[in-house]
Amino acid sequence: MIHIQGLNKSFGSLQVLNDLTLKIPEGQATGIVGPNGSGKTTLIKHLLGLVKPDEGSIEINDIRLNGTYAYRKDIGYMPQMAQYPENMKVRELIDFIIKIRGEEPVFEKELIELFELEKEMNKALRTLSGGTKQKVGGLIALMFDPSILILDEPTAGLDPKSSFRFKQWIKREKDRGKTILLTTHIMSEIEELADYLVLLVEGRVRYHGKQSEFISDNEEQRLEGAVAKILEDTAA
Numbered sequence: 001m002i003h004i005q006g007l008n009k010s011f012g013s014l015q016v017l018n019d020l021t022l023k024i025p026e027g028q029a030t031g032i033v034g035p036n037g038s039g040k041t042t043l044i045k046h047l048l049g050l051v052k053p054d055e056g057s058i059e060i061n062d063i064r065l066n067g068t069y070a071y072r073k074d075i076g077y078m079p080q081m082a083q084y085p086e087n088m089k090v091r092e093l094i095d096f097i098i099k100i101r102g103e104e105p106v107f108e109k110e111l112i113e114l115f116e117l118e119k120e121m122n123k124a125l126r127t128l129s130g131g132t133k134q135k136v137g138g139l140i141a142l143m144f145d146p147s148i149l150i151l152d153e154p155t156a157g158l159d160p161k162s163s164f165r166f167k168q169w170i171k172r173e174k175d176r177g178k179t180i181l182l183t184t185h186i187m188s189e190i191e192e193l194a195d196y197l198v199l200l201v202e203g204r205v206r207y208h209g210k211q212s213e214f215i216s217d218n219e220e221q222r223l224e225g226a227v228a229k230i231l232e233d234t235a236a
């Protein structure tokens, strides 16, 4: 369970998160959607301890985040745009992460196969295409079999085959009881993967509940139509 209570965050005069309270259920997949700049990535960075709140509290698996990072072992994070040491080779990066973590990965081989990274392992990270870097991010996020997966626009740069395979993997992880938090602008992906939906608008929770109820309550067939309806009403 991820419990976020009264979270406020401003960057200068811009209030990005506004009294945000959310309970993300354990063992379920939750999709976070919202317009560009609505605070999705900022929220995720709070969960990872990468950004400090101005006010409010976060608990993950009953541990209150207060500057300690041990809980991070339970989280696999796939960032929107991963930054890696440019001159390191993929193999060296993976070995480095295994060394600092001090444990063997559970799914390294399977994920290298899934993302077809075999031929990339001896290349420097600076030479990789954007999609290949994204795949390396997926490998790192998933290889230690963490109980919580936080995926920030994970398929944005992936080709259709990798995207399909990745989503199959995530569905399997969901069936294995993982807690999954996913942001994407691809509404069909949320429909495919998420049970619960959080709609953020200007750093506030506009909706939180079952995705199926959100669609039917808005008298739509598809998530995209229901989200568009709410955002048009909000702008009016």
Ligand SMILES: Nc1ncnc2c1ncn2[C@@H]1O[C@H](COP(=O)(O)OP(=O)(O)OP(=O)(O)O)[C@@H](O)[C@H]1O
Residues within 6 Å of the ligand: 011, 014, 016, 034, 035, 036, 037, 038, 039, 040, 041, 042, 043
């Ligand atoms: N470190 C920072 N310093 C100043 N402003 C920031 C910083 N990080 C984010 N912001 C601002 O906070 C707002 C929310 O950004 P955030 O990246 O959380 O949005 P998002 O919902 O993830 O957007 P997108 O859908 O475009 O990825 C934006 O206006 C952004 O410019």
